[in-house]
Amino acid sequence: MTTLSNHVPDPRLITAIAKRRDGLLHRVNPWTKVGIGGALVIAVTVFDRFALLAGLYGAVLVVYGLGKLPFQRLAGWYTLPMLFIISVAGPLAFLEPGTPIGGALSTSLGELSVTWAGLVLFLELSFRSLTVVTFTLTASMTTEYSDIVYVLGRLLPRPLDQIALLTYRFTFVMLETLENLVKAAQSRGANFSEFWSNKRLYAKIFGMMMLSAIEQSERLVKSMEARGYNGDITLYGDVSTPPVHELVIVLGFYAVVVGYATFVVYGVGL
Amino acid sequence: MAHIHLGEGTFPLWALLFWTLLGVGLISAVVYRVRKGGIETHQIALAGIGAAASFAIFQLNIPVWGGIHMNLTGLVGILAGPLLGVLITLVVNIFSTAVGHGAVGLLGANTLVNATEAIVAYYAFKTLIGMDWDIFSASTSAATLGLSAGAFLMGAIIVISGVNGSALPRGELTIAVAGLVGLNLGVAVIEGILTGFIVQFLASVRPDLIGIVDRDTREETTGVTA
Numbered sequence: 381m382t383t384l385s386n387h388v389p390d391p392r393l394i395t396a397i398a399k400r401r402d403g404l405l406h407r408v409n410p411w412t413k414v415g416i417g418g419a420l421v422i423a424v425t426v427f428d429r430f431a432l433l434a435g436l437y438g439a440v441l442v443v444y445g446l447g448k449l450p451f452q453r454l455a456g457w458y459t460l461p462m463l464f465i466i467s468v469a470g471p472l473a474f475l476e477p478g479t480p481i482g483g484a485l486s487t488s489l490g491e492l493s494v495t496w497a498g499l500v501l502f503l504e505l506s507f508r509s510l511t512v513v514t515f516t517l518t519a520s521m522t523t524e525y526s527d528i529v530y531v532l533g534r535l536l537p538r539p540l541d542q543i544a545l546l547t548y549r550f551t552f553v554m555l556e557t558l559e560n561l562v563k564a565a566q567s568r569g570a571n572f573s574e575f576w577s578n579k580r581l582y583a584k585i586f587g588m589m590m591l592s593a594i595e596q597s598e599r600l601v602k603s604m605e606a607r608g609y610n611g612d613i614t615l616y617g618d619v620s621t622p623p624v625h626e627l628v629i630v631l632g633f634y635a636v637v638v639g640y641a642t643f644v645v646y647g648v649g650l
Numbered sequence: 651m652a653h654i655h656l657g658e659g660t661f662p663l664w665a666l667l668f669w670t671l672l673g674v675g676l677i678s679a680v681v682y683r684v685r686k687g688g689i690e691t692h693q694i695a696l697a698g699i700g701a702a703a704s705f706a707i708f709q710l711n712i713p714v715w716g717g718i719h720m721n722l723t724g725l726v727g728i729l730a731g732p733l734l735g736v737l738i739t740l741v742v743n744i745f746s747t748a749v750g751h752g753a754v755g756l757l758g759a760n761t762l763v764n765a766t767e768a769i770v771a772y773y774a775f776k777t778l779i780g781m782d783w784d785i786f787s788a789s790t791s792a793a794t795l796g797l798s799a800g801a802f803l804m805g806a807i808i809v810i811s812g813v814n815g816s817a818l819p820r821g822e823l824t825i826a827v828a829g830l831v832g833l834n835l836g837v838a839v840i841e842g843i844l845t846g847f848i849v850q851f852l853a854s855v856r857p858d859l860i861g862i863v864d865r866d867t868r869e870e871t872t873g874v875t876a
Contacts, residue, residue: 387711388708388709388711388719388749388751389749389750389751390709391745391749394749417754418754421658421659421753421754421755422663422755424658424659425658425659425661425662425663425666425755425814426663428815457749457750460719460750460751461657461750461751464656464657465657467830467833468656468657468660468808468813468826468827468830469813471825471826471827471829471830472813472816472818472823472826475818475822475823475825475826476816476817476818477817477818497817501813501815501816504814504815505657505659505660505813505814505815506657508657508658508659508660508814509657509658509659509660509753511658511659512658512659512753512754512755513658513750514750516747516748516749516750516754517749517750519748520748520749520750528748537681538685539681539684539685539689539694539697539737540677540681540737540740540741542694542698543694543697543698543701543737543738543741544698544701544741544744544745545698546694546695546697546698546699546701546702547698547699547701547702547705547741547742547745548702548745549698549702550698550699550702550703551702551705551706551745553702554699554702554703554705554706555706555709557706558706558707558709558710562710572713573713574713575712575713575840579843579844579847580847582712582844582847583844583846583847583848583850583851584847584851586707586722586725586844586848587847587848587851587852588851589703589706589707590700590703590722590725590729590848590852591852591855591856591859592703593699593700593702593703594696594699594700594729594856594859596699597692597695597696597698597699597700598692598695600695600699601691601692601695604691604695605691609691641663
């Protein structure tokens with residue numbers, strides 16, 4: 381635990397990329413990204429052909445590249461999503477009925493083999509998951525902080541919107557607090573490389589972290605009430621409605637996905 | 651939040667809609683209760699910053715079994731209570747999804763799993779403290795119990811839903827998912843022990859946070875810094 385994990389995206393890096401870079405996707409309306417994200421979720425759920433899922437993933441990767449976003453980091457950020465895929469699809473690859481790839485391994489419980497159907501299922505689940513993971517990262521890295529705050533404020537009901545806005549604001553503060561606590565412990569000779577022998581140290585760091593959070597919240601309450609907080613954190617930004625050409629793209633995408641689900645997957649006749 | 655998030659597109663469409671509706675139902679009920687009871691400013695601030703802390707803690711790699719990540723959902727439930735705990739788990743899930751961890755379409759299912767962890771941990775902790783257990787044992791047991799309940803619910807959700815594109819019968823799917831639940835139970839024990847130490851530490855410096863003494867009797871901060 382010398383630093384924050386490099387296989388978990390750092391919100392500060394994501395926000396910095398969104399703020400400082402100016403690619404093609406930075407100029408796309410945030411509501412358009414929300415719309416495309418929703419359509420992608422439905423698409424990866426209903427698309428049932430390997431080629432379609434692979435094509436969709438390829439298309440999202442191209443969009444990621446158009447945004448001039450870092451591919452090397454993306455590979456690292458895939459670690460956790462891939463772990464989740466492996467944890468579900470890994471065992472299924474062995475259990476899925478079908479023709480074994482190569483030979484079968486004899487075990488005391490019977491023959492063990494990965495089938496072609498199991499491999500295809502594994503790849504399909506990978507494409508489904510990574511398509512949306514890549515898109516959400518793309519959207520996060522091309523949408524400015526103020527726009528995300530505005531969209532959150534519009535989408536969530538009160539008091540969830542207030543909680544989400546404070547969470548977003550204080551995520552950066554909490555990350556810095558955590559890093560400072562870790563550095564301070566290291567400078568006093570702490571060793572984080574082994575968990576069991578250092579479990580009390582971990583607990584103290586996390587305890588201090590929660591304590592710091594609670595005490596910051598107590599200070600924040602005084603500040604909010606002094607400013608006349610009445611259940612509303614005013615947002616000064618504004619996100620306009622998407623331009624016509626973006627609306628056409630979003631609606632077209634939904635039409636394709638819903639049409640495919642209706643006529644191809646569920647076989648509804650015309 | 652020791653459970654493993656499910657990947658996008660893992661469930662068929664009907665299951666995605668079903669769990670989303672259940673999740674929306676739970677959140678609506680909690681929001682209704684919170685609004686009806688009137689939420690205080692300090693509760694909103696605590697929930698917001700507590701969620702930020704939970705999300706930040708997730709960024710750290712704990713060196714067990716090659717590296718695990720935790721959100722300390724049991725701790726969130728014990729400190730914030732069942733209603734705010736549920737709202738915090740939803741917000742943490744939304745932010746996790748935004749950085750590519752977890753599935754947008756499974757926000758409902760994941761919120762149900764994490765809300766269960768927070769709610770069970772809270773009530774188990776209150777019950778055990780009421781039975782005169784010491785702080786460490788009560789919080790360790792409560793957090794482990796909550797996280798275990800979440801792990802079993804996660805397994806049940808996968809088995810009920812089935813996996814998109816898989817022809818595996820439910821019986822064999824249950825066997826495949828059992829390994830996943832077992833892994834989560836192992837992490838639940840680790841996170842439970844860690845939660846126990848954290849609550850013990852918090853109780854030593856701010857007993858009002860754990861409900862051992864009256865919150866109003868304490869005014870000064872401890873001035874936590876690095």
